[in-house]
Amino acid sequence: MRLIDVIGPVMIGPSSSHTAGAARLGGLARRIWGKPVSRVAIFLRGSFAATYKGHGTDLALVGGLAGMLPDDPRIRDSFREAKDAGICWEMKSETVDGAHPNSVRFLFSDDSGEEMEIIGSSIGGGAVVLTGIDGFSLKLSGELAAIVTFHRDEPGVVAAVGGALSKAGRNIASLNLHRQGRGGNAAMVIELDDRDIDGLEPLIKATHPAITRVLAIPGGGEN
Amino acid sequence: MWSLAEIVRSCADTGLSFPETVMARDSERSGMDPRSIREIMDSRLVDMERSVKEALSGDPRGKFVGGDAALMGAYGAGHTPLSGTFAVEASRIALAVSTYNASMGRIVAAPTAGSCGILPGMLFGFGSAYPAPRERLVEALTVAGGIGQVIARRATLAGATGGCQAECGAAAAMGASALVFLQGGSPEAISHAAALTIKSIMGLVCDPVAGLVEIPCVKRNGSLVALGAICADMALAGIRSAIPPDEVIDAMRSVGHSLPESLRETGTGGIAATPTGIRMKEALL
Numbered sequence: 001m002r003l004i005d006v007i008g009p010v011m012i013g014p015s016s017s018h019t020a021g022a023a024r025l026g027g028l029a030r031r032i033w034g035k036p037v038s039r040v041a042i043f044l045r046g047s048f049a050a051t052y053k054g055h056g057t058d059l060a061l062v063g064g065l066a067g068m069l070p071d072d073p074r075i076r077d078s079f080r081e082a083k084d085a086g087i088c089w090e091m092k093s094e095t096v097d098g099a100h101p102n103s104v105r106f107l108f109s110d111d112s113g114e115e116m117e118i119i120g121s122s123i124g125g126g127a128v129v130l131t132g133i134d135g136f137s138l139k140l141s142g143e144l145a146a147i148v149t150f151h152r153d154e155p156g157v158v159a160a161v162g163g164a165l166s167k168a169g170r171n172i173a174s175l176n177l178h179r180q181g182r183g184g185n186a187a188m189v190i191e192l193d194d195r196d197i198d199g200l201e202p203l204i205k206a207t208h209p210a211i212t213r214v215l216a217i218p219g220g221g222e223n
Numbered sequence: 224m225w226s227l228a229e230i231v232r233s234c235a236d237t238g239l240s241f242p243e244t245v246m247a248r249d250s251e252r253s254g255m256d257p258r259s260i261r262e263i264m265d266s267r268l269v270d271m272e273r274s275v276k277e278a279l280s281g282d283p284r285g286k287f288v289g290g291d292a293a294l295m296g297a298y299g300a301g302h303t304p305l306s307g308t309f310a311v312e313a314s315r316i317a318l319a320v321s322t323y324n325a326s327m328g329r330i331v332a333a334p335t336a337g338s339c340g341i342l343p344g345m346l347f348g349f350g351s352a353y354p355a356p357r358e359r360l361v362e363a364l365t366v367a368g369g370i371g372q373v374i375a376r377r378a379t380l381a382g383a384t385g386g387c388q389a390e391c392g393a394a395a396a397m398g399a400s401a402l403v404f405l406q407g408g409s410p411e412a413i414s415h416a417a418a419l420t421i422k423s424i425m426g427l428v429c430d431p432v433a434g435l436v437e438i439p440c441v442k443r444n445g446s447l448v449a450l451g452a453i454c455a456d457m458a459l460a461g462i463r464s465a466i467p468p469d470e471v472i473d474a475m476r477s478v479g480h481s482l483p484e485s486l487r488e489t490g491t492g493g494i495a496a497t498p499t500g501i502r503m504k505e506a507l508l
């Protein structure tokens with residue numbers, strides 16, 4: 001643990017996992033959705049569902065979805081700002097076998113008919129991990145900028161993407177491959193040292209025919 | 224290696240101070256340059272000071288807690304407190320900041336949100352009794368962080384894993400070491416202040432009423448500042464933990480592991496499971 005993580009983060013109370021982590025999850029989901037949030041259903045799981053009122057978990061999740069960082073005092077009144085920003089949300093609880101105790105599922109949609117499902121957990125001390133996007137299991141912390149590819153499991157995808165990134169002068173901080181069986185669907189999460197992700201999405205998409213979809217996700221922007 | 228003994232040895236070998244050693248090691252491990260670590264630590268102290276100001280200027284309330292800091296303030300102003308003016312002032316600040324946290328105030332988790340009143344109480348309580356230059360306080364915060372890093376690595380700083388010994392207990396140990404540093408104690412005394420504190424909070428359970436960071440959290444903030452202060456005084460007096468500090472931290476880890484789940488942040492044991500605690504929880508729903 002870095003010194004600045006032991007003395008930190010700076011956050012709106014009362015709970016690092018239920019408040020700061022919730023704001024981070026909302027922010028990370030928003031960055032993955034990648035455009036202004038218009039409609040989102042929020043499903044609370046485990047102790048998020050049990051204690052969200054006393055911890056302001058609902059305010060923090062919506063604040064994060066509206067772009068507030070965990071130390072933003074506007075979180076206390078985030079519902080109003082989110083409404084003003086045109087965000088429509090509903091909050092429900094759900095029980096899922098084997099779900100992490102502090103987790104949440106977001107279901108985004110908009111008028112163009114696009115939908116996206118994002119699942120994540122607050123894993124302690126304000127740290128979060130995203131565990132699913134549109135039915136794919138993966139792991140993403142959102143601290144660094146990241147590229148996520150969805151592709152068929154074929155030889156050469158990793159090399160093609162790695163090569164393209166290196167040509168673009170980007171350094172890979174971590175690379176994780178998540179596949180649903182050999183030759184099946186796969187997702188790759190690549191964290192980058194560089195914050196700049198402009199133009200990477202089309203670039204990566206064009207590197208290999210097996211790649212069906214690419215998400216370029218900006219980093220968190222906090223200390 | 225993450226060890227207090229090694230930090231103390233490294234201070235002796237290099238002639239660097241305790242906070243300089245902590246800073247150098249953190250930079251080596253995190254890859255951040257020492258200047259930016261220092262800048263962020265400085266801004267953490269600013270944010271902490273701001274949380275104290277905001278907490279004391281209003282009358283923050285949580286779902287259950289509120290008003291304790293004002294009572295302590297009035298008492299401190301009208302009496303010669305038994306436990307000394309420093310302890311009472313540190314307690315007043317700690318109660319205020321931790322109540323402010325419960326009210327969705329903006330705080331510095333140090334090491335956690337539940338224990339966020341303890342370090343501000345000890346550092347700014349010290350600052351009001353013995354005016355210290357600001358860099359000294361940043362260095363003291365670095366000392367506290369260095370102790371916390373070793374606890375995080377050898378044990379844990381999460382109540383859900385290790386009980387409240389890992390949150391309020393760890394914060395008090397970190398603060399005790401910071402006070403020894405501020406009073407000019409040796410690196411050895413700094414490490415023993417932490418050990419003496421941890422021995423006194425060994426086994427402290429995490430048992431929040433209704434699962435909220437309020438009862439007993441706020442009052443633990445308000446009382447453990449004084450435990451940290453007396454352990455700092457013991458270490459400055461030359462008293463040493465018979466068991467080496469690293470071994471004390473390791474013991475805290477295994478005690479944490481043997482705590483049942485009901486005493487690790489689930490709000491189902493200890494104070495949370497008292498008849499009144501259960502009634503309060505039901506009234507909230």
Ligand code: SF4
Pocket residue numbers: 337338382383386387388390391428429430431435436437438439440443488
């Ligand atoms: S009792 Fe539990 S929730 Fe409260 S401060 Fe201690 S560890 Fe945190």
